[in-house]
Amino acid sequence: MTQSRAEIIAFVGAQILPHEADVRAWLRRSGSAPEDVDDVVQEAYCRLAGLDSVAHITSGRAYFFRIARNISIEKIRRARIVRIDCITEIDALHVVDDEPSPERVVASRRELSRVRRLIEDLPERCRQIFTLRRIHGLSQKDIAARLGVTENVVETQAARGLRLILRALSEATAQDHLVSDKTHEPVRKRDR
Incomplete structure (x- = not known):
């Protein structure tokens, strides 16, 4: 089921945007460079904009963190020269999910x-x-x-x-x- 752009934008504004500061702070704490933080957040919004529907998202906060985590891991994997501290960055990217254990x-x-x-x-x-x-x-x-x-x-x-x-x-x-x-x-x- 596809949703209208207006519905997706409204969802992003209500369920994703309020958590941007938390995602940025979490990315900084995980050791990401300031320019990488901006890139990750921008890429996350691009991926959200590319969705046909947001009906499958039960928690906007958890989804935003998960997208940011996945993008960060992809950036590390794509890097030509992998710094030794990148390995610890991957370990630091474990996000507490809203789902109970x-x-x-x-x-x-x-x-x-x-x-x-x-x-x-x-x-x-x-x-x-x-x-x-x-x-x-x-x-x-x-x-x-x-x-x-x-x-x-x-x-x-x-x-x-x-x-x-x-x-x-x-x-x-x-x-x-x-x-x-x-x-x-x-x-x-x-x-x-």
């Missing part, structure tokens, strides 16, 4: 699953109100009207649900620390 994704999914189980374990009325309030985002007034209770009941039950979930999470965290501490205790020899 696979480990972080797994840990987040595990935590979400734990919270879902805690919500399911809430008392019926408390779970129903907590779900409508915190997950579906309904107002206290709407929940009260829907369930035929007062807003005070809604407020109390939503707060109770949150308290119970937070308490269970903190207890689980404390228990995880205890287990972790026990596995790291030094092994003692038995007295004979």
Whole structure:
């Protein structure tokens, strides 16, 4: 799917341009010469202008950094005389991507699953109100009207649900620390 030039320009203005100063600073920190920094940024804009669509870009910042990194690596590879410090420049061009690591994704999914189980374990009325309030985002007034209770009941039950979930999470965290501490205790020899 191709996009109009106006859409691409609007995207670049909103999602790319605000990060130019960060990209320039990062290129300078990585050891690029000032004239190279200008060249890399200019080339990045040229490549963006040559795109038929920007719909595939989920993070303008990460995309801009990635383009700048790739251009810098290409410049180093094309150079006829490779200075010894260029090798360290390539290593310095590792950009922190906006995407979470696979480990972080797994840990987040595990935590979400734990919270879902805690919500399911809430008392019926408390779970129903907590779900409508915190997950579906309904107002206290709407929940009260829907369930035929007062807003005070809604407020109390939503707060109770949150308290119970937070308490269970903190207890689980404390228990995880205890287990972790026990596995790291030094092994003692038995007295004979």
